[in-house]
Amino acid sequence: MKNIEILAPVGSFDALRAAVLNGADAVYLGGRNFSARALANNFDTEELKEAVKYAHIRDVKVYVTVNTLIKENEINNFLKYINFLYNIDIDALILQDVGMASFVKKHFPDFEIHASTQMVAHSLEDVKYLENLGFKRVVLARELTVEEIEYISKNSNVDIEVFVHGALCVCYSGQCLMSSMIGGRSxxxxxxxQPCRKVYELIDIEKNSKIDLNDKYLLSPRDLNTIEELDKIIKSGVLSLKIEGRMKRAEYVATVVSAYREVVDYYLKNKKLNxxxxxxxxxxxxxxxKFTKGYILGEIGTGIMNPQKPNNTGLYIGKIIDIDKRKNKITLKLENKLKKGDGLSIGGGNVGRIIKRNNIIEEAYAGDIIQLDFKGEVRVGQEVYKTLDxxxxxxxxxTYENNIENKKIPIRGKIILKVDEYPVLLVKDDRDNKVKVIADKKVEKAIKVPISDEKIxxxxxxxxxxxxxxxxxxxxxxxxISIPISILNEMRREAVRKLDNKRKNLNKRKAIKLDIEDKERIYRENxxxxxxxKIRKIYQLKKILDLDIDIIYYEDINTLKEAMELCDKYNKKLVYSPTRILRNNQYNIIDKALDIGVNDFQVSNLGMLNKLKENNIYGDYFxxxxxxxxIKKFKNQGLNIVCLSPELNLNEIKETLKYTDVEAEALVYGRIPLMISEYCPMGVLIRDCSKDKRCGLCNQSKYGLKDEKGELFPIAQDMFCRSIIYNSKVLCMMDYLExxxxxxxxxxxxxxTFEKEEIIQEIIKAYINIIKNDFKFNEEIKIYEKLKKEGITKGHYLRGVE
Structure with a gap:
């Protein structure tokens, strides 16, 4: 069985110590820039150097997260930062940006790169693409099952990393625009x-009524905990078990890493879990x-979500069996241990007195009936949880404070002490690093008592x-012979310093200085x-065939053949647009399209790029x-058209397109999808759907989520019953086309998406007329005012993201 890596999150130096000293094989952390947890403490340049030294000395690898999308004006600083990380001996980079990954492999070929979960690797095709790009490791999407992971592991040559513990995103990572579009924080x-942790109401749009639910955190997932079935994950062929939590305190890191270390070690030794x-x-x-075993171990629906509470639930300790409001006391029957100083889920604050049979005690145990001082509203039968232990x-x-060292590295030594010669100390470690220390004071003959071997x-x-x-x-x-103890002590200290310096350079790199080439500016003709x-259904297509449209992206595989025939008849360019999430066996829809003669595809994930590289492909903004x-990388891989990210503003688009002659596409109208999720609020909350019925009832109804500001976000499903949550407002750039x-x-x-075919026709005509009229409004102002009244947005064109 291959070695199994426990990969721990680190958001501070205390957390680093906690991870290393509790058994992590590797840690992942972020610097002050380009990290997908920009709100964590993170490490400045000097702290990064110290972190590498501390970890490498103790046989722990360090991976740095540079897993954000990089703007054009940030590229040079990004490359300088990568050069710095290479020179301080970071073991691997965790990346999201395809262009930056390609650059790193070109200029730092021996720098290991890992594909972040932000790259949405959810199929073998995705993994093959990333493997060909030079990635040594791929972090798979958290939505995959162990069976899918095993299939990918057996059929690829990269190391596979999966999340095994911590917070979950309700949306596929790397595909969420909700925080970005709502508040500009991408x-x-x-x-x-974290809009998924906010309060929402479920609305029946057709009836214009709220669905009565007991819960309000309708997008808040539970936390992942796979420890009780960790053997299944290990057997799937993964290399790295990743713990989430760079925003968590050091005590959390120590506790979780220690737990997984203990269980993994026992399993590897005994081939069974304990x-x-x-x-x-x-x-x-x-x-x-609340914990879930996650999609990875087969949980779905209510087993994934916790709509009752978006923060810490704690450990269940018992129920309230009596309330004495006059004495401000409650009585609990304990089912778990409770101590003075613990925090509870009721009332806030910490436990003061614990009273048992009129005696004040420090701690109580399962089965005990106790009283606690308490003021506040509670009820008999209410469950109580310990939220702080x-x-x-x-x-x-x-385990990590006060410079404790509980992870000892064995070393061997040799000391040579000859009269009238300088003392020599030779030390060798378990990695075959060798150091030599020569003292500056010679060994002398003993006048009185000679130094003993034991003392040395x-x-x-x-x-x-x-x-x-x-x-x-x-x-x-x-x-x-005689030698001062102070000389021996100094030789020992110097040997330790030298050994530290050798061990910190784990990858034996030589520092290099990257000459950042000036980007070639391309002259772009207008x-x-x-x-x-882009349309979804055949009835929409029939309404627009006689309009002056150059490309029609079509989504419905079931009517695709008919759509092709209609477009041939009207001499229209039809491009098939599959759903953007395609798990391993779902690529059969691509095969189906190929079988009926489709050669033009809109690709929205990296796996499609890999699968369809011999076809005509058009890049979606996903x-x-x-x-x-x-853009250059995608163009070299065959993309005819690249649709730019909707998170770029006009100035950023201008700066980006200076350096490419690609045909650039941008969204100027549409209700932007903010999330795509395996979780279906309508099916789970209303019908207790297990996603095995495929009844289609959700698609026959119209639901939305209303936030605390009153914004309504419509929900629809893709062909595989995934929920797509759309923006509350339609993007409309009719007045900014020029x-x-x-x-x-x-x-x-x-x-x-949801527009009726007559409105679709009217909107397209308006855009065509404005373009033909040198971007000026005439009658089109009517449809624009109508859309404006219903609610429109300029997206990020005028503001951009942080």
Missing amino acids: GNRGRCA VKKETLDDLYSIFNR SELLDRARK KNQVGKLGNTPYILENIIIEKDEN KDIKISV LNTFNSRT EIYSVGVSIFRMDF
């Missing part, structure tokens, strides 16, 4: 405002939003506050304007195209 830029109740209790106590926190801190061994072996332990030492000395339209290097054209965009794209 998840693709490391600044997610998860102690105390270990599970610690995981519940340190933090959970003071003893657990203390125990966790003791004891002094050289005084390594208590270092990560080393002296396993063996050979003493080669003359008889009756291209003729084209219009592209590919997250953010800069000219990514500005968009002036920055280099030549293809104006309109996407239609």
Whole structure:
């Protein structure tokens, strides 16, 4: 069985110590820039150097997250940062941006790169694409099952990493625009405002009524905890078990890493799992939003979500069996341990007195009936949870505080002490690193008592506050010699310093300085304007065939053959647009399209790029195209058209397109999808759907989520019953077409979702007329005012994202 890596999250130096000293094989952390957790403490340049040194000395690898999308004006600083990370011996980079990944492999071929979960690798085709791009490791989407993971592991040559514990995103990572569009804080830029943890109401749009539910955090997932079935994940062929939590405190890191280390080690040694109740209790106590075994182990629907509470639930300890309002006391029957100083889910604050049979005690146990002082509203029968375990926190801190060293590295030594010669100390570690120390004071004949072998061994072996332990030492000395203890101590300290310096350079790199080449500016001629339209159904297509449209993106595989025949008849360019999430066996819809003669495809994930490289392909904006290097890479891989990310503003688009002659497409009308999720709010909350019925009832109804500001976000399903949550407002750039054209965009794209066919026709005609009339309004002002009244947005064209 291959080695299994436990990969721990690190958001501070304390968390780094906690991870290393509790058994992590590797850690992942972010610098102050380009990290997908921009709101974590993160590490400045000096702290990064110290982090690498600390981890490498103790045989732990360091991976740095540079997993954000990079804007054109950030590229040079990004490349300088990568050069710095290479030179300080970072073991691997975790990347999202395709263009930046390609650049790293070109200029730093020996720098290992890992594909972030932000790259949405959810199929073998995705993994093959990333493998061909030079990635050594791929972090798979959290939505995949162990069976899918096993299939990918067996059929690819990259290392596979999966999340096994911590917070989940309700949306496929790398495909969420909700935080971005609502508040300008982009998840693709490391600044997610966690809209999934906010309050929503479920609305029946057709009836214009609220669905009565007991819960309000309708998009909030539980936390992942796979420890009780970790053997299934290990058997699937993964290399790395990833723990989420760079925003978490060091005590959390210590507790979770320690738990998984214990269980993995036992399994690898005994080929069976052994998860102690105390270990599970610690995981519940340190933090959970209720636990789920996740999609990875077959959970779905209500088993994934926790709509009752978006923050820590804690460890269940018992129920309230009596309330004495006069004395401000409650009585609990305990089902788990409780101590003075613990935090509870009721009332806030910490436990003061614990009263049992009129005696004040420090702690109580399962089966005890106790009283607590309490003011506030509670009810008999209410469940009580421990949200803070003071003893657990203390125990966790003791594993990494006060410069403790509990991860000892065996070293062997040899000391040579010859009269009238300088003392020599030779040390060798378990990696075959060798150091030599020569003292500056010669060995002398002893006048009184000569130094003993025992004394020499004891002094050289005084390594208590270092990560080393002296396993063996050979003493080669003359008889009756004398050497000051201070000399032996200094030699030992110098040997430790030298060994530290050798061990920190784990990859044996030599520092290089990257000469950043000036990007070649491309002279872009003003291209003729084209219009592209994306539609879902055949009845929509029939309404627009006689309009002056250059490209029609069509989504429905079931009527695709009929759509092709209609477009042939009207001499229209039809491009098939499959749903953007295609798991392994779902690529059969691509095969079906190929079988009926489709040669033009709109691709929206990396796997499609790999699968369809011999066909005519058009890039959708779900590919997250953010800069000219990514455009160049995609163009070289055969993309005829690249649709730019809707997170770029006009100035950023202009700057990007200076360096490419690609035919650039941009969305100028449409209700932008903000999330795509395996979770269906309508099916789960209303019908207790398990996604195995495929009844289609959700698609026959119209639902939406209303936030606390009153904005309504419509929901629909793709052909595989995934939920797509759309923006509350329609993007409408009818009055900014000239500005968009002036920055280099030549293809104006309109996407239609819920609009009736008559409105679709009217909107397309308006855009065509404005373009033909040199971007001036005439009668088109009527449809624009109508759309404006219903609610429109300019997206990020005028503001951009952080």
